[in-house]
Amino acid sequence: MNETLSHEKKALSAKAIEKMKSGDKDKSDIGENVGLRVSCGKTGKKSFFYRYRSPIDGSIKQYPIGVYPEVTLSEARVKLKELKIERSKGVCPKARLEQEKIDHQKNKAITEQKKERDAFTIHSLVDLYLDDVICDRQILDSKTGNIKFIKGARKLKGQSETRRTLYTDVVKVLGDMPVIEVTKRDVVTMINNIINRGSKVQGGRVLAELNLAYEYAIGIGKLPEDFPNPAILAKASFKQSRIKLTAKKGTRYLVDDEIKRVLKWLPMSGFSLKHKQILQIAFWTGCRTGEICSAEWCDVNFDLKTWYIKATKNETARYVQLSDECVAYLKRIYESHLLDFSGVLPKYIFFSSSTQKPILQKTLSETKWRLKNPEKIKNHKYSSDQVWLTEIDDWSPHDIRRTVRTGLSRLGCPKEVAEAILGHSKKGIEGVYDLHEYETECAIWLQKWSNHLFTILEN
Incomplete structure (x- = not known):
């Protein structure tokens, strides 16, 4: 028991x-x-x-x-x-x-995915696109251990312009929003605000760059493959409503009487001295004002009467032939630089006093706007003679280039020579087989054009 x-x-x-x-x-x-x-x-x-x-x-x-x-x-x-x-x-x-x-x-x-999505803002998207695609960057080569330099998709000027465009009009408006939450309506509203301030072309550029930023993020897996890109949807919306975000094809050029009025007004205008010199050289050469802004003294040969442009819009270097009047004008600028800087020649012909770098082409357009709209500027400093030339229809600095090309044709300049003067690339089969640069012919016809400008001013 x-x-x-x-x-x-x-x-x-x-x-x-x-x-x-x-x-x-x-x-x-x-x-x-x-x-x-x-x-x-x-x-x-x-x-x-x-x-x-x-x-x-x-x-x-x-x-x-x-x-x-x-x-x-x-x-x-x-x-x-x-x-x-x-x-x-x-x-x-x-x-x-x-x-x-x-x-x-x-x-x-x-929850982690949501945190990651919330952290990936439009600001982050823009920085990712700029740092990985647009701008020059340095990376560590895993094989050699050395720092490797990778060129960006744009030249230095294009890099800064793209950054300025995206930061001014995208990051400022949508920067803090998570990418995943931005809708077509948000993008359309942002672009419409740009259009309403009178910057239709800028709106198109902003939309194009934002679309590329989205596409890059999708391509590298930062966003899902089926992610509805709001920039593409916004672009389709503008197309459907027939709102064009591109500039109209330029047709403005100056006839002889207008050229005379502009050249006589230019010395007393409200443009800075360097701006006046750039515009005057543009009338002689037909070069882009941006090319003139970046000109260096080492590329000018007074004996050969040439100016070598290393980087152009179509990425083709060329020699610009200079007329006698243009050479004399540049010599006077050269001598004044030697005098002002005690014999030490600055690198650039038209440089910014604060940065010593070339002055920006956009400052020409900005000054032109101020001259044309003095009433919109508080305490403007321009006299009645300095404000915009109202006796003729409105024109822009780039219209000078079209004026030179049209004027050469009116003088009888052969098409291939006139196109070479402007530095345009030859198209189609001609560009493959005709590699002649027409330098002698360009020198002859630019001198004829300079003589024609002199005759216009004398009459």
Whole structure:
């Protein structure tokens, strides 16, 4: 009888749990708490768990309840009752726990993705595009360990212009918005605001650059492949509404009487001295004002009467032939520079006094706008003679280039020579086989054009 009583099961007690050692068999509770067990691991940690048969497939399952003594015996028994009620309803606690872990991981991943998306703002998108595509950059070569220089997709001027465009009109407006949240409406509203301030062409440029930034991010996997690019959608919207975001093809040129009025007004105009010199040289050569702004003294040869342009719009270097009048004009500027800088010639002919770099071509257009709209400038400093020449229709600095080309044709200059003077690339099969640069012919016809300008002023 005593032997039988010694083998009777006893209810779990805190004292019995505390006495458990590593390697002891699991202890089980009895009665209404049957199924509650305690195990002691190799480190001596004691854990409660619920051992039961799954109501789903009949397999044996174990559900972890907690570690003793953080979870007391009474607390474990309360939890056991909850789990038994759950099981009685046909739910497997272990399966439910595992599903909760899966759902938690999914929710955590979604939260991380949302944080990442929220952190990837339009500002970040623009910087990614500028740093990886547009601008020059340095990277570490993993093979050699050396710093490798990679040229950007644009020249230095284009790099700064692209950065200025995107920062002024995109980052300023949409910069803090997560990329994933920007809609077609947001982009359309931004472009419409640019158009409304009278900058339709700028709106087109902004839209084009923003679209390229989106496409790059999609291409490198920063955005999903099926991401609805709002810039493309906005572009389609403008096309559907027949709003053009490009400049009209230029047709303005100056006839002889207008050329006379401009050349006589230019010395007394509100343009700076360097601007006046640039415009005067443009009338003699037909060169782009941006090319003249970047001219260096080392590229001018007074003896040969040439000016070498290293970088042009079509990326083809060329020699510009200079008329006698243009050479004399440049010599006077050259001598004044030597005098002003004590014999040390500056690098650039038309440089900024503050940066010593070439003055920017856009300053010509900005000054032209101020001269034409003095009433819009607070405390403007221009006299009645200096403001814009209102006796003729409006014109721009680039119209001078069209004026020279048209004037050469009127004088009888052959088409191929006139195009060579302007530095235009030959098209089609002609560009493949006719590689003659017409330098002698250009010199002859530019001198004829200079003579014609002199005749216009004298009459």
